[in-house]
Amino acid sequence: MQDPCQLVRKTYGDPVAEDLRFVVKAVVGEENFIDMHPNKSNNYCCGGGGGFLQSGFPEARRAYGALKNKQIVDTGATYCIAPCHNCHSQIHDLSHHFGANYQVTHLWTLICLSMGMLGENEREYLGDDLREVGL
Amino acid sequence: MAEAAIVIGEGRKSFFMDKVKEILPEGGNLNLCYTCGTCAAGCPASGLEGMDPRLFLRMAAMGMDEEVTTTPWVWMCSMCQRCSYACPMNINIPQLVYYARQAWPRDKRPKGIIGSCDQALRTEGNSAMGASSEDFEFVVGDVLEEVRESQPGQENLTAPVNKHGAMYFLNQNSREPVTEPDEMVPLWKILNHVGADWTYGTLGWAAENYCMFAADDEAWERIVRNKVKAVEDLGCKYWLNTE
Numbered sequence: 001m002q003d004p005c006q007l008v009r010k011t012y013g014d015p016v017a018e019d020l021r022f023v024v025k026a027v028v029g030e031e032n033f034i035d036m037h038p039n040k041s042n043n044y045c046c047g048g049g050g051g052f053l054q055s056g057f058p059e060a061r062r063a064y065g066a067l068k069n070k071q072i073v074d075t076g077a078t079y080c081i082a083p084c085h086n087c088h089s090q091i092h093d094l095s096h097h098f099g100a101n102y103q104v105t106h107l108w109t110l111i112c113l114s115m116g117m118l119g120e121n122e123r124e125y126l127g128d129d130l131r132e133v134g135l
Numbered sequence: 136m137a138e139a140a141i142v143i144g145e146g147r148k149s150f151f152m153d154k155v156k157e158i159l160p161e162g163g164n165l166n167l168c169y170t171c172g173t174c175a176a177g178c179p180a181s182g183l184e185g186m187d188p189r190l191f192l193r194m195a196a197m198g199m200d201e202e203v204t205t206t207p208w209v210w211m212c213s214m215c216q217r218c219s220y221a222c223p224m225n226i227n228i229p230q231l232v233y234y235a236r237q238a239w240p241r242d243k244r245p246k247g248i249i250g251s252c253d254q255a256l257r258t259e260g261n262s263a264m265g266a267s268s269e270d271f272e273f274v275v276g277d278v279l280e281e282v283r284e285s286q287p288g289q290e291n292l293t294a295p296v297n298k299h300g301a302m303y304f305l306n307q308n309s310r311e312p313v314t315e316p317d318e319m320v321p322l323w324k325i326l327n328h329v330g331a332d333w334t335y336g337t338l339g340w341a342a343e344n345y346c347m348f349a350a351d352d353e354a355w356e357r358i359v360r361n362k363v364k365a366v367e368d369l370g371c372k373y374w375l376n377t378e
Contacts, residue, residue, distance in 0.1 A: 005213070005216065005217070009220055010216050041220060042177075044177070044179055044217065045213050045215030047179060047180075047213060049213040050212065050215070050348055051210070051245070051247075051348025052211065052213050054245065054248050054250075054251055054345065054348070055245040055247055055248055055348075056245050056246060057207070057211055057245075060183050060184075061211070063183060064179045064180055064213075065179070067179045085308045085342070085343075085377065089310075106318070106321070108321035108322045109321055111321070111325055112321040112324055112325065117289070118321060119282060119285075119289075119320060122317050122318065124315065124317070124318065
């Protein structure tokens with residue numbers, strides 16, 4: 001899971017990062033969660049914030065994001081949860097650009113999936129392994 | 136072999152950093168740097184445009200105003216605050232970057248950011264994608280109707296707009312209603328499931344604020360004030376922003 005800079009480091013600090021982990025573990029199962037390092041307030045920005053996505057420097061933006069992409073790839077996880085709009089757009093682009101092919105999902109998608117209320121049209125960011133689950 | 140020292144022109148004085156120091160509490164601690172490099176080591180923007188946070192601060196401290204206020208690097212720094220968080224002297228480099236952005240003439244700042252800011256200023260919903268409030272309300276209603284009809288268990292799903300006295304006023308990033316409206320639904324379901332009393336509004340509904348990234352103080356304040364007014368006009372107690 002990507003700790004959004006705006007939510008964690010810049011606003012509510014490590015306590016909200018712990019809350020996020022509580023929710024994510026409840027949703028995916030503790031054994032399926034793996035942290036990046038560094039994380040929480042020390043997490044690296046993905047490069048989607050501050051207007052970078054709209055600033056017209058896509059090469060620099062992806063060079064910036066290479067560190068984030070490596071952090072995610074190093075976990076071996078097949079899904080990255082991005083509970084922030086900018087993070088989601090940027091990391092989704094990084095996965096595609098670097099050919100890493102991990103899925104990038106909003107947190108709301110997995111919450112609804114785990115509760116059995118995720119509709120068929122709400123699965124754009126799920127991989128083939130989860131796309132049919134609970135339908 | 137050490138490289139030759141860089142000689143800074145005589146009599147050169149920092150005006151840019153002095154100005155920023157006057158604005159920031161404690162002067163942003165901008166003159167406390169002892170060049171440890173913790174900032175640069177943890178910054179993903181290090182190396183872009185031959186710049187990093189330590190170098191940027193040193194150049195500002197040495198009065199290299201021309202370089203500091205013209206490098207495009209300030210648009211490649213996301214102002215994520217990793218540098219100041221890790222800094223042992225709590226130096227506010229991101230704010231220095233913000234003011235360096237502001238030193239750019241508005242028409243020279245990145246077109247994508249300025250354009251998104253201007254779009255938001257032109258619509259009552261403050262949508263950076265220029266979506267009208269009418270369209271937003273229509274899309275919400277349309278998607279809601281389809282979910283209620285097609286998804287068993289969701290017959291009572293709600294997505295209120297302009298509901299007076301709701302507890303929560305929820306913003307919505309323009310990307311969903313404009314390009315992928317189905318992505319709004321999971322959040323509605325969660326709010327509905329926990330029994331939250333919430334509403335969207337036609338005024339100030341869009342979550343994004345590119346005027347802040349544009350370092351246009353007057354514009355971003357206008358947008359924030361419009362959104363606050365939207366929350367207050369509906370008598371909502373909490374303002375939820377999903378950005």
